[in-house]
Amino acid sequence: xxxxxxSTSYSVAFAISSVAPLPSLPRPRxxxxxxxxxxxxxKSVEIMRKFSEQYARRSGTYFCVDKGVTSVVIKGLAEHKxxxxxxxxxxxxxxxxAAEAQQGFWNCPCVPMRERKECxxxxxxxxxxxxxxxxxxxxxxxxxxxxxxL
Amino acid sequence: MxxxxxxxxxxxxxxxxxxxxxxxxxxxxxxxLQLPTQLQISGIGNHCLKxxxxxxxxxxxxxxxxxxxxxxxxxxxxxxPVLVDFYATWCGPCQFMVPILEQVSAKMIDKIQxxxxxxxxxxxxxxxxxxxxxxxxxxxxxxxxFDRFEGAMAADQLIQRIEASLQDKQ
Numbered sequence: 001x002x003x004x005x006x007s008t009s010y011s012v013a014f015a016i017s018s019v020a021p022l023p024s025l026p027r028p029r030x031x032x033x034x035x036x037x038x039x040x041x042x043k044s045v046e047i048m049r050k051f052s053e054q055y056a057r058r059s060g061t062y063f064c065v066d067k068g069v070t071s072v073v074i075k076g077l078a079e080h081k082x083x084x085x086x087x088x089x090x091x092x093x094x095x096x097x098a099a100e101a102q103q104g105f106w107n108c109p110c111v112p113m114r115e116r117k118e119c120x121x122x123x124x125x126x127x128x129x130x131x132x133x134x135x136x137x138x139x140x141x142x143x144x145x146x147x148x149x150l
Numbered sequence: 151m152x153x154x155x156x157x158x159x160x161x162x163x164x165x166x167x168x169x170x171x172x173x174x175x176x177x178x179x180x181x182x183l184q185l186p187t188q189l190q191i192s193g194i195g196n197h198c199l200k201x202x203x204x205x206x207x208x209x210x211x212x213x214x215x216x217x218x219x220x221x222x223x224x225x226x227x228x229x230x231p232v233l234v235d236f237y238a239t240w241c242g243p244c245q246f247m248v249p250i251l252e253q254v255s256a257k258m259i260d261k262i263q264x265x266x267x268x269x270x271x272x273x274x275x276x277x278x279x280x281x282x283x284x285x286x287x288x289x290x291x292x293x294x295x296f297d298r299f300e301g302a303m304a305a306d307q308l309i310q311r312i313e314a315s316l317q318d319k320q
Binding site (some may be wrong): 068 | 236239241242243245273282283286300302
């Protein structure tokens with residue numbers, strides 16, 4: 001039996017009425033959950049993955065000890081990049097996402113991160129942070145594995 | 151807006167896996183309300199839609215399904231303080247909190263009810279409470295927001311925070 005995150009139970013409930021067309025992928029996908037949430041394209045995930053590695057190095061920050069957190073945020077950034085054209089912070093609730101993406105304050109790297117190295121997404125963590133690991137790298141495989149059940 | 155949700159019955163709480171990585175946590179029986187859980191999960195993957203509904207992805211065997219016409223009704227009808235977790239699917243810290251919430255929910259089953267709200271599915275509720283950063287936790291007492299805090303934290307910190315709030319009579 002698959003393990004499921006609590007969050008997916010909600011998405012499943014609404015999948016029936018509001019499934020959006022999934023982007024086509026090169027291989028057939030075995031999904032055991034219908035999710036109304038969009039899965040980001042692999043291309044965008046790769047772009048945001050590279051960006052995250054580079055920016056962590058550049059800012060002297062590290063990924064979370066739990067790489068699952070890193071992976072989810074990278075996918076969230078990719079998803080927004082797909083739907084809004086810009087990697088809007090996935091750890092925020094917005095009145096109008098499109099307007100926010102245009103405005104830019106919360107586009108990753110957001111202003112709080114750029115100015116104060118504050119990343120509440122736990123994507124870029126300063127070394128003194130309790131949750132900071134030692135890595136500034138994350139592979140596409142790691143991302144796929146840790147988000148397989150989302 | 152019909153909100154269908156499942157409430158687990160206290161005696162059947164199962165333990166969740168202790169793994170720190172949320173990728174391994176199981177959605178077992180929990181003592182919290184999920185908002186919503188229309189458990190007619192048909193049409194999963196590439197199977198065609200069947201009329202027979204089988205909650206094959208959830209093990210909410212012990213849960214009681216309840217329907218509320220609004221979030222307010224849910225709050226009203228609760229006999230315990232309600233801890234509401236406002237989250238989003240692609241929010242890393244929110245997913246990080248999933249197993250932690252399971253733990254806390256099980257530990258504090260007699261004291262609080264835990265409800266999770268997907269802010270992308272219920273943006274109006276999120277707007278009503280001016281939710282910005284995710285995750286945001288609001289503890290409701292007597293149907294009114296009593297305490298509010300943001301961000302991920304360890305289970306014992308969350309428990310401490312909740313207990314402090316519950317004891318606060320102001």
